[in-house]
Amino acid sequence: MLPEELRTKHLALRPFALHDVDALLDDSSDPDYARHQSIESPFNRRDAERAVAEPVLRDWDTAPAWAITLDAAAIGIVSMNFHAEHRIAAVGYGVPKAHWGKGFCGEAVRAAIDASFDELEQLKRVRAHIDARNAASARVLLKLGFTLEGTLRSDAYAKGEFVDAGVYGLLREEW
DSSP: OOOSOEEOSSOEEEEOOGGGHHHHHHHHTOHHHHTTTTOOSSOOHHHHHHHHHHHHHSOTTTOOEEEEEETTEEEEEEEEEEETTTTEEEEEEEOOGGGTTSSHHHHHHHHHHHHHHHHOTTOOEEEEEEETTOHHHHHHHHHTTOEEEEEEEEEEEETTEEEEEEEEEEEGGGO
16 A cells, blocks of 8 residues: 655655664663653563564554664654544654654654555545653644644553543645
8 A cells, every 4th residue: 555665855764674673772762752652661672672573563554664764774663554444544653862853753754644645545534642741742743734633631551650642633635
């Protein structure tokens, strides 16, 4: 369905590979980055291997996940999960702290959404659920044209606390 490789002005998006384990281990060991990700702490090599294997083993037609790369090095992830029966997709993303504030996350998410709307005529909506405390992630979505649709209170229990989820949506006609 979607291309395995996407290019933007600064980035290349490609499928994950086993050689991405070390980069993921370094990035996910940063507590500031891991705070808003579904990463347990402490994060070890085995966790990194599992985290790289998961997107490699996904069904690309329903749940593609790209490694965001800069100068061939993996610096993050953007993923789509398609729900064909509802004609919607959920987007997920993350880049480590060393790359915050550079626009890379928004650039990668834009490429994934562009490809999704271009290739899937039936796709009507893209949604994102984020940790409601993550203001930077909210800014990424708002800059891309998403609308905050609501907050799901105590929507998940993560790292010893209940976390609210911000729910954002984007319709095809808004893109």
